[in-house]
Amino acid sequence: METVLGMPLPADYKQLAETYGPGRFNNYLSVFHPHGVTEYVNVSGRMPACIRGQLHQQARQGRFPVPHAPDALFAIGSTDNGEYLFWITEPADRPPDRWPITVNEARGPGWFDYDGNLTGFLTSVLTGRTRVPLFPHSLTAQPPQFTPSHPVLYKPTPIPDQAPTDTHAIRTWAQANGYQVPPRSRIPPNVRQAWEDAQKS
Template identity: 25%
Template sequence: MKLTQTTVNDLLAQVGLADGYMYLPADLDTQALTDLLTSRYGAPRTLVLDGFADPTVDDSTGAALLVPFDDRAVKIRAWAYGNQWVGTGTARDDEGVERPVLVVAQRQVPEPLAFAPDEVEDVDWMERLIRITGWTQPAQRPDAHWAEVESRLGTALPTDYKRMVETFGEGAFDAYLSLNQEPWTDLREDGLLIWASTEHEDLYCWRADGDDPDRWPVVVRSFDGQDLSFDCQAVQFVCRILIDPHHPFTMARYFDTHWFMNYQESD
């Protein structure tokens, strides 16, 4: 079987949108399938390796993908995508033969706290972002060398942004909003530092005015060069565009369930 993204679409359509699985042809290249899914959904998490399930796997990390196979899974990799888990690898069939498999399952994350337009005080926006995305992995960059970055840039950086990078690492929210691992300086002549970007070529920046970076406003530089300012910090801005359907840059209309596509594999 020749694998392409079109083939993968066909296979997923055969499995169904939720809670389905299928054994694939024995000659299928499972690594090629994993690579195609990785190019689409980001780095996978390994749920089962050499027949041994990761003991930390639970409902929040894709355990539903293992249900159809009981203890017959040999190797299963998992991806989060909206309200779905997608998995592939190998499992033994009813006759004990190891075969490639493709499996999908419903993904549930805790309901985020209701959005209130005027709430500002006493909100830990990082904790809310973790809840919104169903993030369960350990901090991806706990040892980020911020002193070196800030020395190179000649300025301190907002605390919430550094915490966001340390927690999530390299990747994109909803496979759309890419988080810069350090700010880009392309617009520095305009007083802007770029902390994220989107597939639509919008640039999410700070207007780096004043000595307190935690008070820098977020500025969106759109693909046509227009600027729109928001009086909030970066993490609060991300939370709002994920769940507020009335935000001018909302992503809430595309997905009911949100996630962070990790670009670096974490087994």
């Protein structure tokens, strides 16, 4: 995976990925994994580059301040609400095992920095020692738990006899059916899957 990405990976991440595999923590937070079951949660998939492109666009447009250089951020996870977790990979002489974590707000200008590695962040947040203002209060209402992903690759099924549907239609359906979706950027995979299931029924 390091060869594919062209960069070293922190030792704590390798151990986390090997121990847990792909899945979600507290049914909210996913860490991108070498064997992620969809392109949206695969560490070598399209998402890290797409997210970096979005950050560049935000910085150019001045819509939301980006407190770190976009090229210094590598997306390593996401939440069901649309926040992203990043490694801060600069300065260049900082070893990967000391890359801190930052999180951006899903639909706003907020950022939260954590001066520690990924597993330290997960442990501290999921046990309630660290409060991330961008995350819901209910995140720690239950003890820390991990739910493995279903080992089935996501393959979109074409909808017969229909023209391709744009993301606006999915957002409109999701809002009408009680799902929280960001007005821009990606549609969470669970919402897209729910929409596709609804089209089949």
